[in-house]
Amino acid sequence: MTSNTDTIFALSSGAGRAGVAVFRLSGSRAIVIAETLAGKAIPTRQVVFAKLRDPDDRREIDSGLVFTFEGPASFSGEDMAELQVHGSLAVIDDLSDVLIAQGARPAEPGEFTRRAFSNGKLDLAQAEALADLIDAETIQQKQQALGQLGGRLSGLAEQWRAQLLAALAPLEAAIDFPDEEDIPEQIEARSAPVIAALIETLEVFARGAEQGRRLRHGVSIVLLGPPNAGKSSLLNWLAGSEAAIVSDTPGTTRDLIEVRLDLGGVPVSLVDTAGLRELTDDEIEQEGMRRARDRAATADLRVGLFDGRDGDGSAMLSDTIGSDDFLVANKADLFDSLPKIGEQQMFSISLKTGAGTDLLLEALTRRVRELTGQADEPRLTRLRHVHAVNGAIDALSRAVTQTGEMPELAAEDVRMAIRQLDQITGRIDVEEVLGEIFSSFCIGK
Ligand SMILES: Nc1nc2c(ncn2[C@@H]2O[C@H](COP(=O)(O)OP(=O)(O)OP(=O)(O)O)[C@@H](O)[C@H]2O)c(=O)[nH]1
Numbered sequence: 001m002t003s004n005t006d007t008i009f010a011l012s013s014g015a016g017r018a019g020v021a022v023f024r025l026s027g028s029r030a031i032v033i034a035e036t037l038a039g040k041a042i043p044t045r046q047v048v049f050a051k052l053r054d055p056d057d058r059r060e061i062d063s064g065l066v067f068t069f070e071g072p073a074s075f076s077g078e079d080m081a082e083l084q085v086h087g088s089l090a091v092i093d094d095l096s097d098v099l100i101a102q103g104a105r106p107a108e109p110g111e112f113t114r115r116a117f118s119n120g121k122l123d124l125a126q127a128e129a130l131a132d133l134i135d136a137e138t139i140q141q142k143q144q145a146l147g148q149l150g151g152r153l154s155g156l157a158e159q160w161r162a163q164l165l166a167a168l169a170p171l172e173a174a175i176d177f178p179d180e181e182d183i184p185e186q187i188e189a190r191s192a193p194v195i196a197a198l199i200e201t202l203e204v205f206a207r208g209a210e211q212g213r214r215l216r217h218g219v220s221i222v223l224l225g226p227p228n229a230g231k232s233s234l235l236n237w238l239a240g241s242e243a244a245i246v247s248d249t250p251g252t253t254r255d256l257i258e259v260r261l262d263l264g265g266v267p268v269s270l271v272d273t274a275g276l277r278e279l280t281d282d283e284i285e286q287e288g289m290r291r292a293r294d295r296a297a298t299a300d301l302r303v304g305l306f307d308g309r310d311g312d313g314s315a316m317l318s319d320t321i322g323s324d325d326f327l328v329a330n331k332a333d334l335f336d337s338l339p340k341i342g343e344q345q346m347f348s349i350s351l352k353t354g355a356g357t358d359l360l361l362e363a364l365t366r367r368v369r370e371l372t373g374q375a376d377e378p379r380l381t382r383l384r385h386v387h388a389v390n391g392a393i394d395a396l397s398r399a400v401t402q403t404g405e406m407p408e409l410a411a412e413d414v415r416m417a418i419r420q421l422d423q424i425t426g427r428i429d430v431e432e433v434l435g436e437i438f439s440s441f442c443i444g445k
Pocket residue numbers: 225226227228229230231232233234245246247248249250251252253254273274275276330331332333334349350351352353
């Protein structure tokens with residue numbers, strides 16, 4: 001068990017050779033250690049260039065920049081120091097050894113942020129956002145994380161909390177003064193509408209959470225269609241690389257082939273699948289088709305691709321491709337007019353000549369943005385938030401039916417809803433989720 005008063009350090013700039021390596025220290029000895037190595041006092045929040053020496057034998061470790069931050073005005077809320085040195089493996093090893101010899105210990109994943117949380121520098125939703133920001137691969141993900149880090153979700157949770165406290169006051173008055181005649185009416189007039197309105201708001205946010213979560217994880221798109229439709233060709237074109245084998249042999253692709261794309265700032269996982277056909281004795285191909293259908297069933301979007309000359313090919317997609325999905329006729333270089341298929345919006349492309357591909361890409365990008373919504377709006381981004389909000393909705397739905405007759409029960413349910421919502425910011429004891437959240441951080445944050 002490690003104590004919170006330990007002085008911790010980490011190579012925050014990440015492992016490996018680089019121009020500059022950034023070490024951070026946090027804890028009661030952070031500044032003392034930095035100043036000992038630098039051989040001089042470092043005023044707080046200033047940067048000083050210094051030769052860093054091993055205090056035991058005065059040997060030079062490296063030269064670099066030293067910063068200090070006196071707590072609580074620091075990221076973690078504790079005394080902190082930062083050492084920027086040359087980013088070679090030898091310097092990193094040498095400095096790490098000296099820091100350990102001086103009594104600092106290597107930080108665990110997320111330990112700086114966990115200390116910041118404990119010291120009230122950021123709440124739990126903001127700590128999660130910091131992890132998301134570090135993991136962000138695309139612009140939209142980054143925007144969502146930055147907003148949440150800036151307090152967008154926390155502000156919302158606090159606003160809901162304030163509304164519930166206001167709704168609680170008349171209920172508590174009814175409990176404290178049960179004999180006052182006009183109190184039940186006051187409650188009906190003052191508490192019930194606030195609670196009912198908040199339930200509606202929370203329901204909107206719970207529904208919208210899917211978009212925020214999708215943006216964090218990435219939108220999943222599955223390519224489906226008969227053999228030789230050009231699915232692997234389409235995957236390769238979208239990925240800009242030869243990720244999948246293309247050939248004129250039907251049944252070329254058997255395994256699921258997944259690539260990561262950035263469509264309009266949204267991360268996308270695009271999956272190529274085995275061609276679907278009715279008749280085959282090949283067990284491997286059958287297994288491939290089963291995997292294709294399974295993955296398609298759980299994807300956010302399906303793109304059905306068929307050879308535009310093949311009317312049956314499109315017909316066989318009708319049970320897997322829904323009205324929100326894409327239907328694409330390929331090989332437009334080989335046909336003049338398309339078979340007419342239902343009301344489905346259809347794209348016509350040629351992966352050979354490139355005709356129609358830009359339109360398809362534009363439409364896909366638009367759809368992916370729809371599926372992930374407004375990254376700059378406050379919203380729920382994790383299942384943890386959704387559970388909290390759903391718990392609050394349940395409690396408030398009970399409360400709203402009891403406000404008049406049983407104010408005690410209603411008040412208890414409102415308090416329960418507040419406790420549920422408090423989990424979002426970590427205002428209430430959430431010890432069991434802390435370990436999980438912070439351990440997903442990288443070392444040095
Ligand atoms: N003329 C023409 N040929 C194409 C076009 N797109 C793909 N092809 C060819 O069609 C054949 C099949 O392409 P693939 O991408 O392997 O098709 P697939 O749907 O992945 O096939 P399976 O993996 O076997 O299901 C290859 O020979 C491609 O070069 C196109 O737009 N026009």
